[in-house]
Amino acid sequence: MKIFLAPMVGRTDKYFRRLVRIISSNIIMFTEMITVDSLIRGNIRNYTVDKSEHPVVAQIAGNDSKKFAECAEILTTSDFDEINLNIGCPSAKVVKGGFGACQIVDPYSVAKFVESIKSSTDLPVSIKTRLGLGFDQSLEDIKKFIKLTSEAGCKTFYIHARNAILNGLSTRKNRSVPPLRYDDVMKLKEIYPHLDIYINGGIVDLEDLKKLLKIYGGVMLGRKIYDDPMFLNDIEKNIYSSNSKLSTYDIICRYIDQxxxxxxxxxxxxxxxxxxxxxxxxxxxxxxxxxxxxxxxxxxxxxxxxxxxxxxxxxxxxxxx
Ligand SMILES: Cc1cc2nc3c(=O)[nH]c(=O)nc-3n(C[C@H](O)[C@H](O)[C@H](O)COP(=O)(O)O)c2cc1C
Incomplete structure (x- = not known):
């Protein structure tokens, strides 16, 4: 059973990841999103991996095959465990750059990016995305998207279980206003049983987490972990049966000593x-x-x-x- 720390700009930097790893040895962590241009320009300060950090997934965003291939090489050398494409960010700035959530309706290009990354690295390639765009709750776009990108070699999808609304809704509101539709993620899982389709969005309760883990095999949490990092302690004890005796104060001391x-x-x-x-x-x-x-x-x-x-x-x- 896999639990993932969601990528969060301004939050899942190397410091937060270090803290998370002290509390939880089992969670799989994501970096903040970085654009391919920024990574290539050498802005990798927060994109290096501490030995103690694994497993850690690098999340990148962009719209240029060659740059994706170049980034794949950089991230392989930097020792990441997986490369994840951000196809879900609704921010106006990101969409203006031609990447993020708007690429859900451009599956042929994203399939090319997947192929391009796979030609430069043996690392697994995954995609984090949403159920669709705007107020249309049909699953046709996302079904086509998953079909084409999985045929190109992406076998793992992290689905934030709501649509992205690209005009008129802030990035923040895009994380709460479009309704959560876990059942639709289930439908995708049934259509593509050979793929790993993991669920994300709005999970804040241990009992819900346990139920979702049984169904999906993998669950991604973002805000709950940032807003209450000691929830990871509950996860370790109740889900992974760890017997860590570290108090909050011990965790602080260990963090400071590092x-x-x-x-x-x-x-x-x-x-x-x-x-x-x-x-x-x-x-x-x-x-x-x-x-x-x-x-x-x-x-x-x-x-x-x-x-x-x-x-x-x-x-x-x-x-x-
Ligand atoms: C401050 C913040 C920054 C985020 N940055 C990213 C990001 O860089 N890449 C991404 O795919 N999602 C990003 N997200 C979305 C989260 O990864 C996650 O999909 C979303 O918060 C829903 O999960 P949650 O309800 O467990 O928080 C961000 C969310 C927050 C709150």
């Missing part, structure tokens, strides 16, 4: 993803305030360990009154 000199000059980036660690406990507010003051102070990063906590009493959803 930071180097350069990271400590990059304090905001290195620390900001820790903000939700105490979510659901009575330390949440105190921790956020403390972290904020540390980020804005000249104190050494190691002083984060001075956070006044009571690890033995630390429980999720403590009633503090």
């Amino acid at each position: 930071l180097d000199e350069e990271d400590s000059h990059n304090k905001l980036y290195a620390l900001k993803h820790l903000v939700n660690l105490y979510k659901g406990t009575c330390y949440a507010k105190k921790w956020r305030k403390f972290l904020h003051s540390m980020i804005n102070s000249d104190q050494p990063i190691q002083n984060i360990k001075n956070f006044d906590y009571r690890s033995n009493n630390e429980k999720r959803e403590i009633n503090c009154s």
Whole structure:
């Protein structure tokens, strides 16, 4: 059973991935999306893989076969485990560039990109996409898309179970306004039983996650993990039967100990993803305030360990009154 950390720009950078890997050894992580142009220009700072990070999937976006092939070589050398094409981003900027969700209705080009990547690497190629475009809930476009791109060699699809609405809806609203349609992802699975079709979108509850894992074999979560990283601890214990005894404080210490000199000059980036660690406990507010003051102070990063906590009493959803 596979659980994936969804790609999230501004969130699933190397720092957040490092934190996630401390809490969960089982989750498969995605990078933030990077465009092929940006990757080729050498903007790979956040696209290198720590040894401890695997398995990690690089997500790229673009509309040029040659550039995809070039990126495939770069990502293979950088030691990623899979290359994922973003065919689901609804952002106006991305669509203006001719890539992202608008490519759902251009399956012949995307099939060429898949072939081009496959000619440059032995890494598996996958696609993250949505169920369709606009308000049309017919599955004809996505069926054709999956047929052609799978024939070109893509065997794994991560489906955000809603449409993308490209005109008049912000990127953020595109993650909540178009209705979730898990049943339609199921239909795609039934049509293409030989492919791995994994589900994504709106999953925030452990029991729902368990049910969906049984049906789909793989589930991708984004916001829930960012907003409450210790949910990964629940996943590890309840789904993978891990017996990690790390408290939230232990996780913070381990994270801080992994930071180097350069990271400590990059304090905001290195620390900001820790903000939700105490979510659901009575330390949440105190921790956020403390972290904020540390980020804005000249104190050494190691002083984060001075956070006044009571690890033995630390429980999720403590009633503090
Ligand atoms: C801040 C943010 C940035 C995102 N960036 C990307 C991205 O780079 N690539 C992508 O395919 N999806 C991106 N997404 C969409 C997520 O991967 C995911 O499909 C979406 O949030 C639905 O899953 P969730 O309900 O579990 O969060 C982003 C989502 C958020 C909240």
